[in-house]
Amino acid sequence: MKKYNYFISALMVSALLLTSCGNQNGNGGSNSALASNNAEKVYVAPGEQDEFYAFMSGGYSGNITVYGLPSGRLFKEIPVFSQFPTSGYGYSEETKPMLNTSFGFVPWDDAHHPDISQTNGELDGRWIFINGNNTPRIARVSLSTFETEEIIELPNSAGNHSSSFITENTEYVVAGTRFSVPVPQRDMPINEYKGNFKGALSFISIAPDTGRLNLDFQMMMPGFNYDLSHPGRGKSHGWFFFTTYNTEEANSLMEVNSSQNDKDFIAAVNWKMIAEYVKNGGGTKMATEYAHNVYDEHTHSATSTMKKEVITVDPTKVPGAVFFLPTPKSPHGCDVDPSGQYIIGNGKLSADLTIHSFDKMIAAIEGKKFDGEAYGIPILKFEDVLAGTVKSGGLGPLHTEFDDKGNAYTTFFISSEVVKWKLGTWEVLDRQPTFYSVGHLMIPGGNSRKPFGKYVVAMNKITKDRYLPTGPEMEHSAQLYDISGDKMELIYDFPTHGEPHYAAGIPAELLAPKSKKIYRLDDNKHPFAVTSPDQAKVVREGKEVHVYMSTIRSHFTPDNIEGIKVGDKVYFHITNHEQDFDVPHGFAMIGQNTSELLIMPGQTKTSLWEPKKVGVWPFYCTDFCSALHQEMQGYVRVSPADSDVPLTYTLGE
Amino acid sequence: MKRASILMIIGPLFLLGLYFFPLWNIMLGAPQYPEPLGMDIYIDGIKGANEFDIQNIDGLNHYIGMRKLPKPEEMWEFGTFPIVIGIMVGLGVLIGILGFAGKISYIWFLGWFVLMSILGVMGMYDFNAWMVDYGTNLDPNAIMKLANPDGTPMSYKPPLFGHAKMLNFDVTSLPAAGAWAMFIGMCLTLAAFYIGWKKAPKSDTSLTKKYATQ
Numbered sequence: 001m002k003k004y005n006y007f008i009s010a011l012m013v014s015a016l017l018l019t020s021c022g023n024q025n026g027n028g029g030s031n032s033a034l035a036s037n038n039a040e041k042v043y044v045a046p047g048e049q050d051e052f053y054a055f056m057s058g059g060y061s062g063n064i065t066v067y068g069l070p071s072g073r074l075f076k077e078i079p080v081f082s083q084f085p086t087s088g089y090g091y092s093e094e095t096k097p098m099l100n101t102s103f104g105f106v107p108w109d110d111a112h113h114p115d116i117s118q119t120n121g122e123l124d125g126r127w128i129f130i131n132g133n134n135t136p137r138i139a140r141v142s143l144s145t146f147e148t149e150e151i152i153e154l155p156n157s158a159g160n161h162s163s164s165f166i167t168e169n170t171e172y173v174v175a176g177t178r179f180s181v182p183v184p185q186r187d188m189p190i191n192e193y194k195g196n197f198k199g200a201l202s203f204i205s206i207a208p209d210t211g212r213l214n215l216d217f218q219m220m221m222p223g224f225n226y227d228l229s230h231p232g233r234g235k236s237h238g239w240f241f242f243t244t245y246n247t248e249e250a251n252s253l254m255e256v257n258s259s260q261n262d263k264d265f266i267a268a269v270n271w272k273m274i275a276e277y278v279k280n281g282g283g284t285k286m287a288t289e290y291a292h293n294v295y296d297e298h299t300h301s302a303t304s305t306m307k308k309e310v311i312t313v314d315p316t317k318v319p320g321a322v323f324f325l326p327t328p329k330s331p332h333g334c335d336v337d338p339s340g341q342y343i344i345g346n347g348k349l350s351a352d353l354t355i356h357s358f359d360k361m362i363a364a365i366e367g368k369k370f371d372g373e374a375y376g377i378p379i380l381k382f383e384d385v386l387a388g389t390v391k392s393g394g395l396g397p398l399h400t401e402f403d404d405k406g407n408a409y410t411t412f413f414i415s416s417e418v419v420k421w422k423l424g425t426w427e428v429l430d431r432q433p434t435f436y437s438v439g440h441l442m443i444p445g446g447n448s449r450k451p452f453g454k455y456v457v458a459m460n461k462i463t464k465d466r467y468l469p470t471g472p473e474m475e476h477s478a479q480l481y482d483i484s485g486d487k488m489e490l491i492y493d494f495p496t497h498g499e500p501h502y503a504a505g506i507p508a509e510l511l512a513p514k515s516k517k518i519y520r521l522d523d524n525k526h527p528f529a530v531t532s533p534d535q536a537k538v539v540r541e542g543k544e545v546h547v548y549m550s551t552i553r554s555h556f557t558p559d560n561i562e563g564i565k566v567g568d569k570v571y572f573h574i575t576n577h578e579q580d581f582d583v584p585h586g587f588a589m590i591g592q593n594t595s596e597l598l599i600m601p602g603q604t605k606t607s608l609w610e611p612k613k614v615g616v617w618p619f620y621c622t623d624f625c626s627a628l629h630q631e632m633q634g635y636v637r638v639s640p641a642d643s644d645v646p647l648t649y650t651l652g653e
Numbered sequence: 654m655k656r657a658s659i660l661m662i663i664g665p666l667f668l669l670g671l672y673f674f675p676l677w678n679i680m681l682g683a684p685q686y687p688e689p690l691g692m693d694i695y696i697d698g699i700k701g702a703n704e705f706d707i708q709n710i711d712g713l714n715h716y717i718g719m720r721k722l723p724k725p726e727e728m729w730e731f732g733t734f735p736i737v738i739g740i741m742v743g744l745g746v747l748i749g750i751l752g753f754a755g756k757i758s759y760i761w762f763l764g765w766f767v768l769m770s771i772l773g774v775m776g777m778y779d780f781n782a783w784m785v786d787y788g789t790n791l792d793p794n795a796i797m798k799l800a801n802p803d804g805t806p807m808s809y810k811p812p813l814f815g816h817a818k819m820l821n822f823d824v825t826s827l828p829a830a831g832a833w834a835m836f837i838g839m840c841l842t843l844a845a846f847y848i849g850w851k852k853a854p855k856s857d858t859s860l861t862k863k864y865a866t867q
Binding site (some may be wrong): 518552553578579580581627628 | 688704705708709712716796797
């Protein structure tokens with residue numbers, strides 16, 4: 001009955017909003033004045049540049065898309081977990097190892113939550129991290145090359161969803177499991193889930209200079225669903241908070257069976273304590289298997305290493321490190337305000353937001369005010385840790401971000417709106433509709449100690465009539481709101497690629513100056529690179545043929561190759577000799593069972609071709625590189641397997 | 654005369670700037686080069702305004718059949734100019750010192766200035782001749798062979814001074830810091846001469862007499 005009331009009030013609120021919108025037409029044309037003002041706010045004139053970068057996860061595209069704010073212009077798609085024929089990522093010999101896992105080559109993933117590296121809780125723009133939800137992985141992307149540099153697989157995890165969030169000095173990137181599983185995996189009846197499955201929370205350390213990832217330890221938590229997480233910051237630095245649902249530990253018809261408990265938990269984890277415990281030899285070494293893939297900017301190549309061991313930590317063995325904070329109705333978003341005082345759990349089946357107080361939590365722990373335990377983990381009393389409740393009037397709260405003026409902004413999926421409220425007083429200050437069914441929202445720096453509270457982007461799950469129809473499948477819609485004033489103003493609406501779950505924004509001035517323009521040819525350490533055209537050659541090793549090829553506007557060296565035979569494996573190792581910004585060359589061979597390559601200045605990439613037919617077969621540059629681009633082509637003569645045509649390679653003869 | 658001589662000692666020293674700063678700068682901007690390519694011409698060689706500009710200018714020039722920009726060892730000028738400048742600095746300072754010591758008259762100051770001016774004009778003439786050759790002596794197998802409206806083959810000589818439109822490029826050629834240092838230095842020597850002349854008594858004999866009586 002209570003729920004029903006909220007629904008009615010939500011309806012009434014939207015009705016009010018609709019009427020007030022309609023009334024504005026009568027207010028002496030203020031509507032059009034407002035509209036033109038908003039147009040100016042998002043208009044980035046030709047030749048001008050945006051104020052912020054927005055990195056949006058691609059969801060099922062597996063990648064990250066880079067947009068400008070406020071214009072909403074798409075700048076780039078960065079391939080992370082998915083093969084990407086545009087650049088040859090995951091197709092080239094150098095990048096295939098990036099997608100290696102303990103399950104073999106997995107050419108796709110579901111990318112969810114990007115997070116930018118921080119120093120002292122402020123965005124530093126060195127790297128962006130993102131999680132693969134399906135085959136649990138964490139990736140690190142360089143923000144000077146905008147290329148994926150590292151992917152680490154997570155064993156014992158499944159549905160890598162409460163990831164990839166970083167601690168305030170980029171000590172750890174943290175990844176929690178959404179689907180608890182048997183650990184170690186074994187053949188057992190599904191309905192024996194309860195009490196037997198585990199939820200692993202992985203803490204991956206980050207080397208401060210190189211960014212290199214290392215799976216430091218995994219906490220083996222009770223078999224709940226660890227949904228989202230955020231680190232403590234400022235006073236709560238050293239803690240990490242995870243929302244949970246399915247504390248019922250149901251294993252079927254979850255939408256009903258895991259929605260029965262009135263309260264689930266936010267798990268508060270003192271990671272500093274556990275890291276110390278592990279450092280001092282605590283934890284259990286467990287045999288397992290997971291891939292660690294690293295791309296080197298200088299060799300332009302990735303290597304994949306299979307790791308065999310992980311340290312697991314039983315949380316009950318580290319007293320004082322883990323506590324449960326009861327939080328109503330299957331909380332989804334788990335967000336921490338810039339001061340680190342408030343931990344916000346959004347019960348997605350509720351109308352209210354629950355805000356826990358870090359200070360109260362510490363007091364309750366010190367006073368040992370426990371309300372029982374779950375699998376040996378103390379449960380704090382809800383009333384003892386509660387800081388306040390936001391009575392929002394909306395339905396289905398999901399995620400919260402923060403501005404730099406003490407306000408919070410929460411999305412409501414069911415009532416399709418963003419609600420602005422005040423930290424500390426919990427009063428609702430404003431609400432704006434979204435179109436439609438908003439998931440995450442993003443304020444640049446809005447999950448750090450220093451938000452840049454000028455815009456909020458709402459990322460919606462449903463598009464319907466927002467754009468020209470494109471058949472049954474449409475891109476998702478995003479709305480941009482100006483939040484610099486007291487009231488939020490909807491100023492723009494733009495489609496986004498894939499399904500952006502979360503996004504991370506950063507002022508352009510922090511990134512643009514250090515964006516790389518070229519790779520230095522004299523820094524190229526690729527074993528098959530040719531640093532001057534006279535080193536170009538073709539070498540046969542049995543059935544393998546290695547073509548050491550260079551490109552510069554507008555020819556390949558060599559461009560005529562003879563002596564290739566049916567059944568050979570021909571590796572084209574192509575080095576782009578340009579040292580000029582934005583002059584890539586491409587490479588594609590007729591009938592090749594892989595994608596083209598796009599090779600950046602100073603870079604070497606390798607394409608495999610297994611010729612199946614006798615003949616003379618052309619290859620060409622796929623990037624319109626110059627006025628003579630159309631002439632940038634060559635031929636390979638393929639002879640029968642038993643022929644004795646000598647191996648030759650020429651240019652301009 | 655002492656003040657004039659000090660100026661005459663300082664003036665030529667400004668030419669030392671030519672060893673550190675470019676004499677001339679040519680910038681090439683185009684729609685697809687919003688950050689223009691550029692070359693800085695030093696007395697001992699040509700360098701890119703940015704690290705890879707020379708390679709990129711050569712890369713573009715190959716379409717129209719221009720030769721690659723010369724390396725220092727490919728032009729005698731880049732070996733000779735530093736020596737000539739060195740000699741002129743030494744000579745100028747020496748004249749200044751001798752003037753200070755009262756051994757020679759201010760007329761020598763003008764002499765140095767005139768000699769330096771002649772060398773400068775010769776240098777400019779030589780530079781221009783190289784640019785004419787570089788811009789017109791093209792590869793007969795060039796990828797793009799363009800003609801002027803009157804049918805004559807298009808040449809690509811950059812302007813010696815100022816701006817010119819060449820195909821899609823806006824080319825601006827201007828003296829750079831080294832030339833300005835040289836200009837200031839030469840002005841100082843001219844000023845040295847002027848002051849020397851103004852302060853001098855009516856005739857050289859009276860000047861000698863004055864010093865002799867001191």
